[in-house]
Amino acid sequence: xxxxxxxxxxxxxxxxxxxxxxxxxxxxxxxxxxxxxxxxxxxxxxxxxxxxxxxxxxxxxxxxxxxxxxxxxxxxxxxxxxxxxxxxxxxxxxxxxxxxxxxxxxxxxxxxxxxxxxxxxxxxxxxxxxxxxxxxxxxxxxxxxxxxxxxxxxxxxxxxxxxxxxxxxxxxxxxxxxxxxxxxxxxxxxxxxxxxxxxxxxxxxxxxxxxxxxxxxxxxxxxxxxxxxxxxxxxxxxxxxxxxxxxxxxxxxxxxxxxxxxxxxxxxxxxxxxxxxx
Amino acid sequence: xxxxxxxxxxxxxxxxxxxxxxxxxxxxxxxxxxxxxxxxxxxxxxxxxxxxxxxxxxxxxxxxxxxxxxxxxxxxxxxxxxxxxxxxxxxxxxxxxxxxxxxxxxxxxxxxxxxxxxxxxxxxxxxxxxxxxxxxxxxxxxxxxxxxxxxxxxxxxxxxxxxxxxxxxxxxxxxxxxxxxxxxxxxxxxxxxxxxxxxxxxxxxxxxxxxxxxxxxxxxxxxxxxxxxxxxxxxxxxxxxxxxxxxxxxxxxxxxxxxxxxxxxxxxxxxxxxxxxxxxxxxxxxxxxxxxxxxxxxxxxxxxxxxxxxxxxxxxxx
Ligand SMILES: [Mg+2]
Numbered sequence: 001x002x003x004x005x006x007x008x009x010x011x012x013x014x015x016x017x018x019x020x021x022x023x024x025x026x027x028x029x030x031x032x033x034x035x036x037x038x039x040x041x042x043x044x045x046x047x048x049x050x051x052x053x054x055x056x057x058x059x060x061x062x063x064x065x066x067x068x069x070x071x072x073x074x075x076x077x078x079x080x081x082x083x084x085x086x087x088x089x090x091x092x093x094x095x096x097x098x099x100x101x102x103x104x105x106x107x108x109x110x111x112x113x114x115x116x117x118x119x120x121x122x123x124x125x126x127x128x129x130x131x132x133x134x135x136x137x138x139x140x141x142x143x144x145x146x147x148x149x150x151x152x153x154x155x156x157x158x159x160x161x162x163x164x165x166x167x168x169x170x171x172x173x174x175x176x177x178x179x180x181x182x183x184x185x186x187x188x189x190x191x192x193x194x195x196x197x198x199x200x201x202x203x204x205x206x207x208x209x210x211x212x213x214x215x216x217x218x219x220x221x222x223x224x225x226x227x228x229x230x231x232x233x234x235x236x237x238x239x240x241x242x243x244x245x246x247x248x249x250x251x252x253x254x255x256x257x258x259x260x261x262x263x264x265x266x267x268x269x270x271x272x273x274x275x276x277x278x
Numbered sequence: 279x280x281x282x283x284x285x286x287x288x289x290x291x292x293x294x295x296x297x298x299x300x301x302x303x304x305x306x307x308x309x310x311x312x313x314x315x316x317x318x319x320x321x322x323x324x325x326x327x328x329x330x331x332x333x334x335x336x337x338x339x340x341x342x343x344x345x346x347x348x349x350x351x352x353x354x355x356x357x358x359x360x361x362x363x364x365x366x367x368x369x370x371x372x373x374x375x376x377x378x379x380x381x382x383x384x385x386x387x388x389x390x391x392x393x394x395x396x397x398x399x400x401x402x403x404x405x406x407x408x409x410x411x412x413x414x415x416x417x418x419x420x421x422x423x424x425x426x427x428x429x430x431x432x433x434x435x436x437x438x439x440x441x442x443x444x445x446x447x448x449x450x451x452x453x454x455x456x457x458x459x460x461x462x463x464x465x466x467x468x469x470x471x472x473x474x475x476x477x478x479x480x481x482x483x484x485x486x487x488x489x490x491x492x493x494x495x496x497x498x499x500x501x502x503x504x505x506x507x508x509x510x511x512x513x514x515x516x517x518x519x520x521x522x523x524x525x526x527x528x529x530x531x532x533x534x535x536x537x538x539x540x541x542x543x544x545x546x547x548x549x550x551x552x553x554x555x556x557x558x559x560x561x562x563x564x565x566x567x568x569x570x571x572x573x574x575x576x577x578x579x580x581x582x583x584x585x586x587x588x589x590x591x592x593x594x595x596x
Contacts, residue, residue, distance in 0.1 A: 116346075123343050126371070127350070131350060131351045133332060133347070137353070160335075161340045161343065164334055
């Protein structure tokens with residue numbers, strides 16, 4: 001990744017964070033922490049990794065991105081809008097009646113680019129396994145990326161899916177875990193310990209990678225590593241900060257599920273500008 | 279009686295035949311097995327279409343999610359296991375991954391009812407109709423015998439576009455419907471006409487209802503018999519007509535009366551033309567071990583059980 005590209009991606013992330021804050025503030029409810037924390041991962045995926053055609057969302061050979069943690073829908077919607085799937089002004093309809101931008105993603109509302117209706121934790125990896133099996137059966141070469149929260153890994157169904165992905169040698173399936181070490185009630189280590197997390201995935205037959213989830217270059221290089229087909233699925237444990245970009249709320253689990261108040265918005269937008277100076 | 283039993287055959291065999299037929303006719307049909315593939319009618323498909331059969335282990339929640347992923351990628355997945363696991367354990371996956379995404383996937387709910395027999399309560403699905411029928415977008419089929427289960431399985435592919443639950447049993451029961459009779463999803467069948475009362479039955483109880491009607495004829499009660507092979511979408515027209523033309527409706531099912539066929543019929547009756555109803559089924563309790571026939575008899579899920587409830591009704595109302 002050259003400097004120009006890197007600069008471009010950073011600037012996209014900054015704009016994505018701002019639109020996440022704007023749409024959540026307008027909505028008056030929703031999940032700020034995780035949406036900000038995943039902005040860099042989403043930027044790298046939608047603007048440098050995914051093989052996709054925003055003007056042709058159903059293109060059969062596209063890479064699939066499954067968002068298992070439906071509550072961070074705002075960052076997905078903003079990334080899709082910035083990628084050209086639908087007009088950015090629609091972001092202001094988030095969580096409102098008749099909007100295509102449901103609180104948790106709902107395909108029944110017809111938003112282009114949305115691969116899955118999801119919101120009940122622990123289900124997305126199974127769906128990703130199904131998509132990967134279909135791709136294999138049809139000799140397609142698309143990749144399936146599946147995005148998860150770390151707290152979500154406490155759901156048993158995740159491990160059922162993990163077992164089946166390695167059993168069926170799905171080496172075109174890449175799971176990315178938002179490892180911010182927090183969940184609604186507090187630190188994951190206090191709510192329900194996940195460590196040794198890498199060992200768990202390895203024991204289930206996965207290749208494990210780590211990266212700084214806010215370093216675009218590192219995210220991209222790690223995904224390139226993970227894409228090497230070696231008969232095993234890959235998981236990337238992306239170390240992130242909940243609320244990344246707004247210093248005053250970073251790593252504060254109380255910001256998991258609330259939006260900025262109207263009077264906080266300009267301060268938060270200023271913090272994004274300062275913290276992401278290019 | 280117009281219908282004759284050609285002998286006993288388990289409805290799961292009808293499912294197995296239907297599945298193999300689907301595999302032969304349609305390239306996009308794939309199947310997911312959760313370890314007990316031979317006991318739920320998937321063995322032949324797995325043998326004939328190895329590359330389209332995926333062994334998923336004892337992990338039903340994952341099977342439903344995987345089915346959703348396959349369906350979202352252009353396949354029509356069929357996942358079958360015991361109904362207690364297929365439709366009850368997986369309720370949340372069915373709700374979100376299948377139904378909210380509204381994908382064309384077929385769930386085979388095997389081991390329906392107390393006629394599962396000696397395995398006992400844990401393995402007898404008695405709540406799956408109630409749970410599956412409240413899921414938006416779901417189609418719920420509950421065919422009467424093995425012949426019709428094959429047709430229903432084919433129809434789940436050919437006539438449906440969203441998630442479908444096909445319910446069938448383990449033990450051999452009379453096989454009596456005709457393979458030439460069209461199976462139309464959502465259109466119940468009147469197997470016998472009659473204008474005194476109406477027996478609406480589903481699954482194994484349809485044969486019992488036919489026998490009951492014969493016995494009732496000896497008592498000068500002319501019973502209409504309806505095979506409600508589709509629980510959802512339910513055939514409102516045939517129910518309303520029965521409510522208008524006969525003085526009572528008796529539902530019969532191998533399922534809890536709360537939330538099952540009886541409730542589904544009652545919902546139509548009370549909104550359109552209230553008439554007295556009698557519910558034959560499991561009354562808020564678990565099953566137990568025993569031979570299928572013994573259990574059906576113990577819980578009144580037989581022609582005799584139906585007849586005695588009808589006679590009670592006549593005594594009270596005369
Ligand atoms: Mg977390």
